[in-house]
Amino acid sequence: MFKRVFMLGMFLLAGIYMVGCGRGKTSITLAGSTAFQPFAEKLAEQFMDKNPNVNVTVQGGGSAVGIQSASSGAAQIGMADLVTLPEEAKGLTSTVVAKDGIAIVVNPKNKINNLTTDQARDIFNGKIVNWKEVGGDDVPITVVSREAGSGTRTSFEQILTNITLKKDALIQDSNGTIRETVANDVNSVGYLSHGLINEKIKAIKIDDVECTSEMIIAGQYKLVRPIFLLVKGEMVGEVKNFIDYILSVEGQKTIKDNGLLPAK
Numbered sequence: 598m599f600k601r602v603f604m605l606g607m608f609l610l611a612g613i614y615m616v617g618c619g620r621g622k623t624s625i626t627l628a629g630s631t632a633f634q635p636f637a638e639k640l641a642e643q644f645m646d647k648n649p650n651v652n653v654t655v656q657g658g659g660s661a662v663g664i665q666s667a668s669s670g671a672a673q674i675g676m677a678d679l680v681t682l683p684e685e686a687k688g689l690t691s692t693v694v695a696k697d698g699i700a701i702v703v704n705p706k707n708k709i710n711n712l713t714t715d716q717a718r719d720i721f722n723g724k725i726v727n728w729k730e731v732g733g734d735d736v737p738i739t740v741v742s743r744e745a746g747s748g749t750r751t752s753f754e755q756i757l758t759n760i761t762l763k764k765d766a767l768i769q770d771s772n773g774t775i776r777e778t779v780a781n782d783v784n785s786v787g788y789l790s791h792g793l794i795n796e797k798i799k800a801i802k803i804d805d806v807e808c809t810s811e812m813i814i815a816g817q818y819k820l821v822r823p824i825f826l827l828v829k830g831e832m833v834g835e836v837k838n839f840i841d842y843i844l845s846v847e848g849q850k851t852i853k854d855n856g857l858l859p860a861k
Contacts (some may be wrong), residue, residue, distance in 0.1 A: 623835045628656040629663015629676030630748050631771040632697060632790035633824050636855055637676060643851060644842050651835050657771060660748025664689070667827040673836050675827035678748035678790075680755045682825060689827040694843045696858040698791035699753050699820040700800040700808040702776070704783045709733045711802040714757065714819075720786060723763030728784065740766040741778050741787035752822040753788050788820075792856030810858055824857070 627637050634657045641653035658666070660677035664686045667675030677686065678697055701717055703709060712720070712731060719725040721740055729735040742762055743750035749772060754760040769775045772789040779787045780797035791808045794800050800808045803820065812818040826840055842848050849859035 622650055622652040625651060625653045625674065625835055625839055626656065626666075626672040627653070627674040627676055627826075628658055628666040628672040629827075630660050630678040630824065631657040631773065632678045632749050632793070633676045633695070633857075634771075636695070636792065636852060636857055639855060640843050640848055640851055641839075643847070644839055647842075648835070648838070651839070653839065659744065659746050659770070660751070661746035663748075664827060667829050670829060673828065674840070677825045677827060678752060678822055679825065680752045680822045682827075686825075686827060689829055690832060691825045691827050692832075692840055692844070693823045693860045694826050694840070694848075695824040695852045695860050696813070697822055697824055698808050698810075698813045698818055698858075699749060699756070699788050699822065700791040700794055701786065701788050701803060701820075702779050702794065702798040702800050703786050704779055705797070705799045706783045707733060707786075707799065709801060710799075711805055713804055717803060718757050718760060721757070721760055721762060721766070723765075736784050739782050739785040741775055741782075741785050742766045742768055743772075743775065743788075744768050744770055748822070749789065753820065756820050756822075790857075794856070810853075810856075813858060823860075 634655055637655045641655055645651060645653055660679055663675035663677045666672035667689050682691060709731060716725060716731050720738055725731060727735065727737055740763055767778060769778055772793050775787040775789045776793060776798055779785045806812050806817045808818055813821055828836060832840060853859050
């Protein structure tokens with residue numbers, strides 16, 4: 598699947614390369630995971646405050662773009678949120694910097710608060726098409742999903758298993774647009790990083806387990822994947838310093854305070 602989407606990211610990668618070519622400062626460009634993007638932006642701001650000679654630019658594009666950008670050199674660091682890295686990433690140096698739960702979310706007006714794993718699978722497969730089939734109102738379900746190549750989608754499908762996304766699902770290109778779509782459609786259901794849950798959407802329980810940091814740490818909530826930073830070759834210079842900062846006590850606290858789980 599990742600191979601099929603690499604070419605779709607080439608124009609984006611060209612843009613990333615141009616953005617990363619700043620003058621007068623050491624430039625670091627990150628690209629990839631939209632789930633980790635807002636957290637990387639916050640960490641980049643903190644790092645630049647401490648290192649004014651370094652300019653850190655953060656771009657999205659999805660995990661497939663993150664892998665391709667690191668491999669091609671269009672970005673110094675690729676970001677990928679995947680249960681396991683694909684073959685295309687085997688030649689890259691990978692570092693886990695955080696862990697992230699994947700929440701299944703609905704509109705706050707939806708009275709559904711819990712789904713079994715089988716029910717969730719059947720909704721995204723299109724076998725369950727009306728909320729009344731799982732105890733909700735008699736209205737059709739609008740399924741919202743990420744695009745092929747998204748790390749969030751790949752991880753979601755790998756963990757739930759046996760997912761063939763229904764053909765009329767609404768496809769969104771980021772965790773943020775998933776959130777906005779579900780917030781504006783009372784009959785919709787989607788999935789996103791648990792670190793991006795806010796009052797506009799409602800995370801539902803899966804098998805009676807809430808998607809919270811506590812349940813993830815306890816090993817009770819199962820929809821969890823690592824966040825990888827990927828570098829071509831050995832980590833050196835400011836790239837190494839930036840990744841070391843993310844893994845520092847301060848960096849890991851920022852990750853935790855903003856909704857993700859620290860790597861250590």
